[in-house]
Amino acid sequence: MPPVASAMKKGRPSLGLSRRRLLGGGGAAALVVALQVPLVGSRAAKGARFAPDAFIRIDSDGLVTLVMPQVEMGQGTYTAIPMILAEELDAAWETVRLEHAPPDEARYANPALGVQATGNSNSIRAFWTPLRKAGAGARAVLIAAAARGWAAPVEECRAQDSVVIHDPTGRRIGYADLVGAAARMPLPNDPPLKDPKAFRLIGRPLKRLDTPDKVNGRAVYGIDVLPPGVKFATLAQSPVMGGRVASLDQARALAIPGVRQVVVLDDLVAVVGDHTWAAMQGLDALGVAWSDGRNGAVSSEQIWAQLRKASGRRGVVAKAGGDADKALAAGDVFTAAYEEPLLAHACMEPLNCTIHATPGQAEVWIGTQALARVQKAVAEAAGLPVDKVIVHNHLLGGGFGRKLEADMAFTAARIATQAPGPVKIVWTREEDIRHDIYRPAYRDLLSARLSEGRIVGWTHKVAGSSVLARWLPPAFQKGLDGDAVDSAADMPYDIPNFRVEYVRVDPPGIVTGFWRGVGPNNNVFAIESFIDELARKAGKDPVAFRRAHLNKSPRLKAALDLVASKSHWADPLPRRTGRGVAIQPSFGSFIATVVEAEVDEAGEVLLRRVHTAVDTGVVVNPDIVVAQLQGGIIFGLTAALYGEVTLEKGRVQQSNFHDYRMLRMDQVPPIEVHLIRNGEAPGGIGETGTTAGLPALRNAIYAATGVALRRMPIDRSLLGKGARP
Numbered sequence: 018m019p020p021v022a023s024a025m026k027k028g029r030p031s032l033g034l035s036r037r038r039l040l041g042g043g044g045a046a047a048l049v050v051a052l053q054v055p056l057v058g059s060r061a062a063k064g065a066r067f068a069p070d071a072f073i074r075i076d077s078d079g080l081v082t083l084v085m086p087q088v089e090m091g092q093g094t095y096t097a098i099p100m101i102l103a104e105e106l107d108a109a110w111e112t113v114r115l116e117h118a119p120p121d122e123a124r125y126a127n128p129a130l131g132v133q134a135t136g137n138s139n140s141i142r143a144f145w146t147p148l149r150k151a152g153a154g155a156r157a158v159l160i161a162a163a164a165r166g167w168a169a170p171v172e173e174c175r176a177q178d179s180v181v182i183h184d185p186t187g188r189r190i191g192y193a194d195l196v197g198a199a200a201r202m203p204l205p206n207d208p209p210l211k212d213p214k215a216f217r218l219i220g221r222p223l224k225r226l227d228t229p230d231k232v233n234g235r236a237v238y239g240i241d242v243l244p245p246g247v248k249f250a251t252l253a254q255s256p257v258m259g260g261r262v263a264s265l266d267q268a269r270a271l272a273i274p275g276v277r278q279v280v281v282l283d284d285l286v287a288v289v290g291d292h293t294w295a296a297m298q299g300l301d302a303l304g305v306a307w308s309d310g311r312n313g314a315v316s317s318e319q320i321w322a323q324l325r326k327a328s329g330r331r332g333v334v335a336k337a338g339g340d341a342d343k344a345l346a347a348g349d350v351f352t353a354a355y356e357e358p359l360l361a362h363a364c365m366e367p368l369n370c371t372i373h374a375t376p377g378q379a380e381v382w383i384g385t386q387a388l389a390r391v392q393k394a395v396a397e398a399a400g401l402p403v404d405k406v407i408v409h410n411h412l413l414g415g416g417f418g419r420k421l422e423a424d425m426a427f428t429a430a431r432i433a434t435q436a437p438g439p440v441k442i443v444w445t446r447e448e449d450i451r452h453d454i455y456r457p458a459y460r461d462l463l464s465a466r467l468s469e470g471r472i473v474g475w476t477h478k479v480a481g482s483s484v485l486a487r488w489l490p491p492a493f494q495k496g497l498d499g500d501a502v503d504s505a506a507d508m509p510y511d512i513p514n515f516r517v518e519y520v521r522v523d524p525p526g527i528v529t530g531f532w533r534g535v536g537p538n539n540n541v542f543a544i545e546s547f548i549d550e551l552a553r554k555a556g557k558d559p560v561a562f563r564r565a566h567l568n569k570s571p572r573l574k575a576a577l578d579l580v581a582s583k584s585h586w587a588d589p590l591p592r593r594t595g596r597g598v599a600i601q602p603s604f605g606s607f608i609a610t611v612v613e614a615e616v617d618e619a620g621e622v623l624l625r626r627v628h629t630a631v632d633t634g635v636v637v638n639p640d641i642v643v644a645q646l647q648g649g650i651i652f653g654l655t656a657a658l659y660g661e662v663t664l665e666k667g668r669v670q671q672s673n674f675h676d677y678r679m680l681r682m683d684q685v686p687p688i689e690v691h692l693i694r695n696g697e698a699p700g701g702i703g704e705t706g707t708t709a710g711l712p713a714l715r716n717a718i719y720a721a722t723g724v725a726l727r728r729m730p731i732d733r734s735l736l737g738k739g740a741r742p
Contacts, residue, residue: 066196067158068200072102073151073155081114086125089227102151103218131489137704155199157208157209222639238411240367244371248438249290250280250432252288253448255310260307261308262305263307266303267281270299270303316666323522327522333497336517343514353462355547359662360660362418363674366413367449370428371383372429377405380407383426390422418535419530454530458481459479460480464476474515478518487528488531498536501535505543510563534603537704573602573607594613594721595616595716598611599709599713604703605700605701611713615721633699649708
């Protein structure tokens, strides 16, 4: 546990003090906030503690430690999750401090995933009920302990701001004084949860607890860790998957001042030095030659040819209703194919892992979305029992699904076991991008028939690799990857005859993984692009056409109506300027987005403004929801404008931000988020903006130019002057 710093005096909170502090100690990021709570009654014994479950600890100084089962990578979990716990616990917000959970899948597995991982936009929706019950159970015990001490009926007592109050007499006693008695009492089996009308924290735009120290530089990311005696390493992996080291010149590298060691493994080399610059210079001096192996001829053309061929065969049926074949055979059928390329994550914090490996144990410092997986990976690489691997998790400088993988920890452990003392291994940006675990390339084949302006038949075939078959094999059943068809199998439109299929096609020469939305950001693009084309074919306005097919989804229809109003959908626009709409029920949230864009005579796209309306159920913290949607939309728009990874001779061609571009600050349009509040259970929000931005932009370009783009990223050569059909 990190020490509680100057917010504490003589073991008790200081009067009137309110300070948020982020401390890195023992590898866990801890947020400390302390404020005096007026207490009446004898103090609990020094050192007493009430720890009713895996998530809550209250000590005799009145501090409430909340153990975070999910990681903080910019999405706000280190504020939203404590708000849920503190709300039901009735803890004073200012007494809360945070500690990241250790690797422990028995206690901290994500209920929705079955493993200890942060992903799938479900930190809030998966833990909403378990954490509320945990907080409510602890609150009930504290109230019962106070009532017993006063010999008063429990029904006459209530909790507020870490104090139990006996309303008839006005007596008050703080949680700090109750921890000893509470620790000896049983937890209730089914504690009553608060009425949402009584919420004091949930729904408020509380300031994020991690922001101050991210601004002042005190925040500790994995890349910041410096254990005593640490050396620094960087590496070069075979540029072709499955390749091997053919030759190198160790003497040249060891001649570089500050270089201490060269580690040569079958598929990579690493240089260890006194500082990162020495390691990088030593790596350059090695002059490594590689033997490419069987993937040396893989190219993007080969991958796409394989994918297009596979999309022509029947797939595994994910969902069906009515008789799609009969409905399509009854008249003219409109068919279109949509393609999305391989994408890299390009987190601003490149891959890194610090390890101190000895014959008996390994200690690891990292920022990861999957803590237990890292522990197991290091144990395997170091030849150790899992319980001999200590993992400290830190803030993540971006994750987006990349850090759901443990390959970087496995690789780092292979290097660290060859070196004495702790070693910080940092990937260069080029190594990071060229050895990513990429968002799959997809090809979607859709067919539909219209009758009297309505869709009466629909088929959708998704072809692409299966991430789940590799990452979570039990979830891949009978040839179906549920993530690959997410937002396709549960499409919101009212269509009487439909069929959704999946064809698994794993590309050669690369590994694919999760990427901020994965299946939904492919399927929503394909579906919403196709719907726009069908609306034009039917002679209907795109918003009105969607509305007519949403009778079974009132929440999504309400979001569509709101965004149409806020974006002034029907207002006229200048020449070669258009508005595009996209809707989705992804990740348990209902979102409608309108992008307004201008296309110049050269085919360049100017983003003018974005409106998005979201019904995500109970909004825990509105500022976090807005920030996540804005960030996600920028992420998706970036992919639409620039995102593509290509291969030639088995090698990824992109290497840094000059050829794998990001959206620049001066390109980002105003993004207005409109929240629809209700009492429904919270939905996911971290990936929904990414999923929304891309198809809405595509449809804006369609409206502005008449060009129906069916492949991402945007091909500007199709959009120049005279391109309008």
